[in-house]
Amino acid sequence: MEFTRFLDRLATDHDRLRGVVESAPDAPVPTCPGWTVADLTRHVGEVYLHKAAAMRDGVEPEPWPPEEFADEEPTALLDRGYTALRAEFAARAPEDLAGTWYGPDQSVGFWIRRMAQETVVHRIDAELATGAPVTPVPDDLAVDGVDELLKVFAAYAVAEWGEYFTEILDGSPGHTFLVRAGDDAAWRVRTGPGEFTVTDGAGDGTADVTLSGPPESVLRSLWNRAGADGDTGLAVDGDPRAVAELRRCIVVATE
Incomplete structure (x- = not known):
């Protein structure tokens, strides 16, 4: 995806998230156990401010979050974070240096992609928690999200x-x-002892497990963002123990 496309999707999904979080701030978030919608809102705001600081200072800030954030209303923190994030993106080119946790890519572009993907997942969280209809995820964003999840x-x-x-x-x-x-x-x-490797394409030979579906279904299933009925539309064919291994790896990697 082009960086302009990521930025457009970031704006769209942020606006959707912002539009639903105030409707039920105390509602539990089923896809983030232990969180309310207010907690989710605060988290996204803190993430935005963290990435803005990483771009501004060239290194990820530690410790995080600052204690004073606890006194700020969640939606105010979200608004301030989004404004700061977009200002940093507007002031920099995607290839400019930025501190990231991903060694191979220390660039602003990494955060443009990551924040677009972060926001669409948490937008889904907010919709599921508040009972709002889940807005479809465009195919290109969903495919990129699966790629990022598996590789990055x-x-x-x-x-x-x-x-x-x-x-x-x-x-x-x-x-x-x-x-x-x-x-x-x-x-x-x-996968195997000490191994989790990803290659593009279907490759040759058989697979122990095949997971398939529309791009949004694959994205939501791998991120564990199913709806109330638990059905994302993903088809799974293969050893359940192998599927459990894959899912456990993803859970640990995304904690």
């Missing part, structure tokens, strides 16, 4: 912080997963 989150986390995945992967016999999002996007994932 899961594969990178296992490679860099493998000790957090020891319990999940050390006893793994090794599994191959084929993930298909719509007709055109596919990834082949391989």
Whole structure:
């Protein structure tokens, strides 16, 4: 996706999130256990301000969040965070330096992509929590979100912080997963002791597990953002134990 497209989607999904959070601030967020909508709103505002600081200072701020944020109303924090985030994006080019947690990409462009994806997931959280209709996720954004989740989150986390995945992967016999999002996007994932690798395309040979569906279904399922009925429209074919291994890796990588 082009960075202008990410920025357009960030604006659209932020506006949708902002439009629903005040309707039920005390409602529990089923996809974020223990959170209310107010907690979700505060979290997104803090994330926006964190990334704005990372771009401004060239390094991710620590510790975070500042204590004074606790005295600010959640929607005020969200508004301030979004304004600061967009100002930093407007003042910089995507290739400019920015501090990120992802070693291979220390750029503003990383945060443009990440904030678009962060916002669409939390927009879905807010809609599910408040009972608002879930706005469809465009195919291009959903495909990119699956790609980011598998490569930037899961594969990178296992490679860099493998000790957090020891319990999940050390006893793994090794599994191959084929993930298909719509007709055109596919990834082949391989897990095993200390391993979580992702390659583009369906590849050759059979897979132990195939996960397939429309791009939004794949995105929401892998991010555990199903609706109240638990059905995202994802088709899963293969060993349930292997599927559980994949899902546990993603959960740990995204915590």
